[in-house]
Amino acid sequence: MAKYCRNCGAELKENQAVCLKCGAMVEDVNKSVSVEDDGNIGWGFLGFFVPIAGLVLYLIWKDKAPKNARMAGKGALISVIIEAVSVVFVLIIYFGLFAFTGALASGMGSSMTLLTALM
Numbered sequence: 001m002a003k004y005c006r007n008c009g010a011e012l013k014e015n016q017a018v019c020l021k022c023g024a025m026v027e028d029v030n031k032s033v034s035v036e037d038d039g040n041i042g043w044g045f046l047g048f049f050v051p052i053a054g055l056v057l058y059l060i061w062k063d064k065a066p067k068n069a070r071m072a073g074k075g076a077l078i079s080v081i082i083e084a085v086s087v088v089f090v091l092i093i094y095f096g097l098f099a100f101t102g103a104l105a106s107g108m109g110s111s112m113t114l115l116t117a118l119m
């Protein structure tokens, strides 16, 4: 399909950035943006599995593609939160086992003391 200069109305060729007749810039923003800003859930998954990439995409797209930026940022954030929670879980399990083995060694009394200390 043919395009026309918004300034003078001259016909433009495909991928022509400047009008040859009047020198006006051809506005074709949608074509220059390689990624559609549709807030695709895929960017959320990318941010989730590669939080660094999600953060970088968020910073790059903050202005150009805010929906995608939010999606990628959200994925990265959820990933970081889950990671933090799993670290806490690992610590709880670790200290739980420590308390359990402590109970085997010196009876139930000390394990209860340890558990109350941990709570």
Ligand SMILES: [Zn+2]
Pocket (backbone or CB within 6 Å): 005, 006, 007, 008, 009, 010, 019, 020, 021, 022, 023, 024
């Ligand atoms: Zn023109």
